Amino acid sequence: MGVKLGNGKWAIKEDKLLAYNDNSGRFFNKEFDFSRGSSATYVAKDGLIKTAGLQETNLVNNPSFSELGSEIITNGNFATDSDWSESGSVEISNGSANFTITSGSFAKISQNISLTNSKTYKLTLQVLGDNSGSNIYVRDTATGDSGGLQEVITLAEGTTDYTFYFTANANSNAIYIKRNTSSGNYQFSIDNISVKQVDPNDYWTLGTGWSFGDNKATNDGSGYTNIEQSISNLNNKKIKVQFDIVDYTSGTIRILPTYRQDGADVRFSGNGTYTQIYTSTSDLISLQTQLFVGSITNISVQEIQADTPRIDFSDTVKGALLLEPSSTQLIQYSEDFSQWSGINSSRASILKNQVISPDGSITADRLSDADNSSNYHNLFQYLTFTSGNPYVFSFFAKAGTSDYVNFYLDNGHCAFQFSTKTLSGANSSNCTYTEFENGWYLLTFYKSSLSSTSRPISIYTGGGTSDSDGSYIGNPSKNVFIWGAQVEAGNYRTSYIPNHGVSGGVTRLADVCNNSGSAQDFSEEGVLYADISGLVNGGSGDKMISISDGSTQNAIQLLLHNTANRINFRLRSGGSLDVNISDYNFEQTDNLKIACVYKQDNFSLWINGIKRVTDTSGNTPIGLNKLNFAMFNGTLPFNGKVRELQVFTELLTDEQLEKLTTI
Numbered sequence: 001m002g003v004k005l006g007n008g009k010w011a012i013k014e015d016k017l018l019a020y021n022d023n024s025g026r027f028f029n030k031e032f033d034f035s036r037g038s039s040a041t042y043v044a045k046d047g048l049i050k051t052a053g054l055q056e057t058n059l060v061n062n063p064s065f066s067e068l069g070s071e072i073i074t075n076g077n078f079a080t081d082s083d084w085s086e087s088g089s090v091e092i093s094n095g096s097a098n099f100t101i102t103s104g105s106f107a108k109i110s111q112n113i114s115l116t117n118s119k120t121y122k123l124t125l126q127v128l129g130d131n132s133g134s135n136i137y138v139r140d141t142a143t144g145d146s147g148g149l150q151e152v153i154t155l156a157e158g159t160t161d162y163t164f165y166f167t168a169n170a171n172s173n174a175i176y177i178k179r180n181t182s183s184g185n186y187q188f189s190i191d192n193i194s195v196k197q198v199d200p201n202d203y204w205t206l207g208t209g210w211s212f213g214d215n216k217a218t219n220d221g222s223g224y225t226n227i228e229q230s231i232s233n234l235n236n237k238k239i240k241v242q243f244d245i246v247d248y249t250s251g252t253i254r255i256l257p258t259y260r261q262d263g264a265d266v267r268f269s270g271n272g273t274y275t276q277i278y279t280s281t282s283d284l285i286s287l288q289t290q291l292f293v294g295s296i297t298n299i300s301v302q303e304i305q306a307d308t309p310r311i312d313f314s315d316t317v318k319g320a321l322l323l324e325p326s327s328t329q330l331i332q333y334s335e336d337f338s339q340w341s342g343i344n345s346s347r348a349s350i351l352k353n354q355v356i357s358p359d360g361s362i363t364a365d366r367l368s369d370a371d372n373s374s375n376y377h378n379l380f381q382y383l384t385f386t387s388g389n390p391y392v393f394s395f396f397a398k399a400g401t402s403d404y405v406n407f408y409l410d411n412g413h414c415a416f417q418f419s420t421k422t423l424s425g426a427n428s429s430n431c432t433y434t435e436f437e438n439g440w441y442l443l444t445f446y447k448s449s450l451s452s453t454s455r456p457i458s459i460y461t462g463g464g465t466s467d468s469d470g471s472y473i474g475n476p477s478k479n480v481f482i483w484g485a486q487v488e489a490g491n492y493r494t495s496y497i498p499n500h501g502v503s504g505g506v507t508r509l510a511d512v513c514n515n516s517g518s519a520q521d522f523s524e525e526g527v528l529y530a531d532i533s534g535l536v537n538g539g540s541g542d543k544m545i546s547i548s549d550g551s552t553q554n555a556i557q558l559l560l561h562n563t564a565n566r567i568n569f570r571l572r573s574g575g576s577l578d579v580n581i582s583d584y585n586f587e588q589t590d591n592l593k594i595a596c597v598y599k600q601d602n603f604s605l606w607i608n609g610i611k612r613v614t615d616t617s618g619n620t621p622i623g624l625n626k627l628n629f630a631m632f633n634g635t636l637p638f639n640g641k642v643r644e645l646q647v648f649t650e651l652l653t654d655e656q657l658e659k660l661t662t663i
Contacts, residue, residue, distance in 0.1 A: 002521045002647035003030045003627055006531070008318030010311045017309045017321070017513060032516040032629075035307045038509040039238060039277055041496045042322055043314035047437035049359045049484070049496055051277075053308030054240060059231050059301040060285065061203040066215045068122060069200030072113050073175065076193040085110045088180075096128070096189040099179055106180030110142045113175060113195065115168035120198040120212040121149075123164045123175070129155040129188040134179060136188070140166060142174040149175075155188055165198065165212055203229050209289065216297040219289045221251060228286040231301060235283050238304040241276045243287070244297050245269075251292035259286055266501030270338075272353040273363055275500050277304065309513065312495075312641065314434075320641035322495065323629055324535065326510040329497035330383050330487040331457075336500070337365045337482060342380030346370045348460060349476065350379065357483040358396050358440050364483040366400060369461060369474035378408070378470040380458035383487055385450045390491045393457050394444040396436065400479035402461040406470070409445045409487075410455040413469075415462065416443055440483075444493045457487060492536040510637065514628040522547055522624035523649040525599040528556050529660060531644040534588035538564030543588075543639050547624050547647065548632040554621030555632065558596050560588045560640065569596040569605045571618060578618035579603045585612070591643075593661040599651050609662035611654065 011018040017032040044050045061067075075083040081092040088107035089100045099107045115121060127136065134155035141147035149166035177190055198212045206212075209222025217227055241255060245268060252267035261279035267290065268274045285301050312322040333339035335357070338350045349370045357364035369377040385391060393409040399418035406415045412427035418441070423431050427445070434442040460470050461478045484496050499506040530545055542562050548555035553575045559568040565587055571579035579598070586592060586607060595606040603615040627647065629638040652660065 002526070002649045003517050004644075004646045005032075006318075006321060006642060006644040010319055010321070012309050012311075030516045030521065032513045032627075034309050035512045036509050038306055038507065039240075039304045040306075040310060040324075040508050040511075041498070042310040042312040045313050045319075047313075051240060051304060052310045053305035055303045055305065057302065059234065059239075059303065060229060060299050061201065062199055063299045064215050064297050065199065065204070065212050065217050067199060067201070067203075069197035072115070072121075072195040072197070073111060073193050078191060083111055096191040097177075098189045099187065101179055101181050101186045103181060103183045103185065106178065108176055108178040109190065110174050110176030112142070112173060115140065115172040116197070117168055117170050117172070120165060120167050122194075122196050122198050123149065123166065124162065124192070124194045125177075125190060126159060126161050126192045127153060127155065127188060127190060128159045129157060134181070134184075134186040134188065137178045138164065139176055139178075140168065140172040140174065142176050147172045155186070163214060165214070167211065205229070213295060216246060216295040218247070218295040219253075219292050221291050221293040222289075224288060224290055226256070226286050226288045227296075228284050230284055232283060234280045234285070234301070236279065236281075238279050238306050239277070240302045240304055241278075241285065241300070242273065243299040244273050245271055245294055246297060247271075247295045249293035251294070252290045253287055253292045253294075253296065254290065256286045256288050258282075259284060262502055264502045270352060273298075273361060275335075275363075275498070277498065277500070310495075310511070315641075316643055318643065320643045321513070322641055323511040323513060323637070323639055324494045324508070325540070325637070325639050326507060327488045327490065327494045327497065328505045328507045329499045330489075330505045331381065331485050331499055332503055332505070333501055334485050334497070334499045335363050335365075335483055337367065337379060337485070339501070340379055340381040342378060342456075342458065347375060347377050348379040355398070355481050356438065358436050358438075359484075364396075364398070364481045366479050367459060367461065367482050368400075368479035369476050371476060372474045374471065374473050376470040377462075377472065377474045378406075378458040378460035380408075380456045382454055382456050385453055385455055386489070387451070387453050388449050389489060390446070390448045391450060391487060391489055392444060392446050392491070392493045393485075393487050394442060394493050395459065395485040396440050396442055396483045397459075398438075398440045398481040400481055402478040402480050404461060404463050405443070405480045405482075406460050406462040406467060407443060407445060408456065408458040408470070409447050410450045412445065412447055414443070414445055415467070416441065446491060446493075448491070457485075459485075491539055494535070512630075512634065512637065514630055514634060515626060517547070517625065517627040517647070519623070519625040521627075521649070522647060524620040524622055524624075525649075525651055527598075527646075527648040527652050527657070528558055528596040529594070529644075529646040529648065530558060530642065531591075531593045532560075532638075532640055532642050533591055534560045534640040537588045538562060538566070540639070542568075542636045544629075544631055544636040545638050545645070546628050546631055548626055548628070549621070549623035550626055550632050552632070554623050556596060556598060556621065556624070557631075558594060559636075560638075564588070567592070567594060567605070567607060569603070569613075571598055571603065571621065573619040573621045576619070579615050581605050581613040581615050583607055583612040591663060593663060595652075595657050595661050597651065597657065602651075606657050606661045609658050611657070
């Protein structure tokens with residue numbers, strides 16, 4: 001029987017998509033050459049949007065700056081009266097250092113330790129205090145106040161844990177804790193002292209103004225300075241970089257444009273999680289501050305193996321091979337709506353990173369009206385289009401306190417009501433919705449022609465068709481959540497293309513899947529069977545699956561035709577088009593189980609359990625040796641979803657064909 005692919009038994013190995021051998025041993029293990037050359041997303045089994053080929057391994061060492069060296073302090077829990085030098089009114093007993101200080105006296109404990117100049121250390125200790133207001137001095141030198149650690153603890157009632165980060169200098173040689181008083185009596189105890197080096201393996205290189213903190217790296221706003229880590233063999237790899245900004249005050253931070261192939265200068269500000277996808281031009285991950293005051297943590301760098309087939313589960317539990325044409329995402333910030341130009345007019349209000357998005361991260365924004373005036377309360381963005389061409393605008397929305405979300409493409413309007421799952425508005429016939437996990441809806445607006453080259457897209461709350469111009473009395477308490485906006489040229493939406501700030505757009509290249517099989521896998525009679533669906537009904541050229549001899553001389557061709565609803569079976573033998581039969585009774589975007597049957601003077605086209613068309617005259621091709629999701633030369637590529645593909649090298653009975661193709 002030849003090659004079999006899919007039906008829930010998908011296998012991907014490097015850049016190969018593998019056919020499989022079933023239990024009967026009648027199918028051969030074969031490989032399809034697959035390429036795409038760019039990152040791409042798909043809907044995974046769990047219903048979340050994921051990046052194909054994203055490797056699980058984080059290439060960054062010590063990503064949250066939490067890695068510590070071995071303990072430097074000995075007897076830090078004061079289990080014995082050893083290792084510490086004691087002066088004044090202090091006694092080590094019962095598992096702690098106990099200070100009893102009267103007016104005019106002092107007490108000190110110290111331990112000589114070895115610290116490395118310019119390295120950062122984490123000191124933790126516990127203070128048990130009975131008298132508030134007492135100041136305890138913690139330093140890293142026993143000879144004076146010139147060390148890197150100079151902290152003052154104001155004693156509070158009860159037990160308190162303290163943590164300090166400090167950078168050692170040439171004078172750092174001890175840890176000592178001291179209290180002296182000119183008046184008053186104080187009692188307190190010290191316990192559980194620990195000193196460990198931060199980033200002990202020196203993974204990170206800190207520029208001016210950077211310092212390690214509590215599981216983060218902090219910058220004090222000192223101009224333009226970098227924090228970097230070397231990563232072997234990162235150069236020329238497609239990577240996904242992600243990091244969190246916390247404790248933000250001012251300034252920006254960026255990935256150096258010279259270290260990314262696209263040269264994009266994308267700057268980040270505000271607390272939140274930030275993502276970039278690019279091809280590295282260096283074996284470094286380097287973040288540069290620009291008067292940045294704040295901290296970063298949870299830095300990850302993951303390789304993306306771009307030439308990875310996508311098994312998409314958006315409409316099947318068994319998965320389908322997703323094959324799409326090239327498409328360009330025109331929106332510069334597809335997830336950070338605070339960057340849209342319409343925000344600057346104070347019409348709408350955006351709170352970033354409020355809820356879990358359709359990709360499982362907390363990156364979805366909350367959209368609400370800016371005030372209660374009678375105004376255009378819309379979030380909008382102007383884009384550059386080619387006048388007269390078709391475009392598709394799509395985004396994900398989730399109900400907040402508003403039951404509606406409204407959206408515009410050019411001068412066309414749609415509204416979606418969450419509670420009833422209904423579309424309304426003047427152009428609702430051009431809009432669709434798809435339900436996703438966790439209350440999310442993918443809303444899509446198609447327009448066949450735009451009125452001019454610079455036109456807006458917009459999103460707002462409102463209340464349906466009566467608010468179609470965006471002008472209504474606002475209500476700041478009404479809100480919706482939005483994520484993953486996309487605008488692309490064409491007459492149908494393709495899979496989500498993230499853009500985190502690259503001007504000019506981000507392009508996902510076409511999926512190419514071809515060159516499977518050999519002469520032994522095919523015969524001069526048999527069945528080409530496919531369980532497929534197209535991405536669009538007609539238009540955009542013919543979409544073909546073919547078996548051929550590497551030319552147009554001999555070929556079996558299954559086409560989703562350029563004409564809507566037309567499914568076409570062509571057979572070429574010795575350069576002659578011997579069979580050309582079609583059916584017009586199914587939309588190409590439907591779930592289609594199609595069988596093209598070929599034997600000398602016996603040809604038929606089966607669709608969804610029915611023999612639709614026959615032809616009783618014609619020769620069969622010879623020399624078939626290649627199975628492609630396109631013509632032999634890669635033209636007329638198949639764009640759509642492939643749930644299963646089989647090539648039978650012998651004829652099947654009508655009963656078998658009916659069973660095979662029945663939905």
